[in-house]
Amino acid sequence: MLKTSATSSGELVNETLRSALAHKGLDQLGLASALQVDPKTVERWLAGRTPHPRSRVAIAKLLDRTEAELWPDVAINRDGPTTRFGPEIRAVYPHRYAVPRQVWYDLFAGAEQEIDILVYSGLFLFEDTRIVQLLTEKAQAGVRTRVLLGHPDSPAVAQRGEDERIGDSVAGRIRNALSLVSPLAGTSGVTLRLHNAGLYTSVCRADDELIATPHIYGVAGAAAPTFCLRKLREQSLFMVYLDSLDQVWSKAEMPTHEFDDHI
Structure with a gap:
């Protein structure tokens, strides 16, 4: 299940994504550089916003995680893989x-x-x-x-x-x-x-x-x-x-x- 916490302002934080970044030795700027996106975009992802599909794929590959682990509530494509499961089931x-x-x-x-x-x-x-x-x-x-x-x-x-x-x-x-x-x-x-x-x-x-x-x-x-x-x-x-x-x-x-x- 996606782990979240709240900031002092009540904003949710994607703790699973933050933890995965730390495990890979990356921070907000490091992820932004790797994906060639604005650091503010990464900040929004960490705050709980779901990235676009292409970015989700890139992030999951970079962090060696599945989309299911990082964003379990992601929409499911009818003819594509379902990924709303635990970490053992990749798709x-x-x-x-x-x-x-x-x-x-x-x-x-x-x-x-x-x-x-x-x-x-x-x-x-x-x-x-x-x-x-x-x-x-x-x-x-x-x-x-x-x-x-x-x-x-x-x-x-x-x-x-x-x-x-x-x-x-x-x-x-x-x-x-x-x-x-x-x-x-x-x-x-x-x-x-x-x-x-x-x-x-x-x-x-x-x-x-x-x-x-x-x-x-x-x-x-x-x-x-x-x-x-x-x-x-x-x-x-x-x-x-x-x-x-x-x-x-x-x-x-x-x-x-x-x-x-x-x-």
Whole structure:
């Protein structure tokens, strides 16, 4: 929740913003200089005025905070991310297709130790050659990478096709993904496995950042809501999803020779 206090004149002060500035070693003049705005403008922000969207984005990035932390009452765009949540939830998008491509790219680009991808097909990722190349470069740089795709012949995949009313299209998409992911799967540091799990949530994780897409009956994955999370502690929403991913990984298997034409 936004922390405010009142001055002697009764004017509210955005204490959260002031505290975030202090944590970064910045003062009012420092923020004004960084954003190239008048110091009086910063003074009004600290006094409780909400900056314009472009300034909010710039301030949040500079201070390594989310807009939700600094201005929880900010208006929500119908097709954009919702950010009126606690610090662990960085953003919520109404649909996966509403997540900007750069958000996915930035997630993986920030990885220094581990990348995990748990999906059925993940075509929305693997059709993007820029992302596949980035994942390959990260693995070559020593980032341990685990990729979990659904087994195209598993009952769970068939059921997902029925649930989304698209027949055997999910299995076909997985086989396409296997072909697209083959350059990545052949990279040292990358392990590909096929799972038979009834996938309730797709998860893409890079170190302490995670994007989760819960699947809803009758709704295509691209239309499902999507959450951007970050790890703040061991007992957290982030860890719930990561623990689930690890369970699927422990039961998944390496692709057999029947998929040699695909990978």
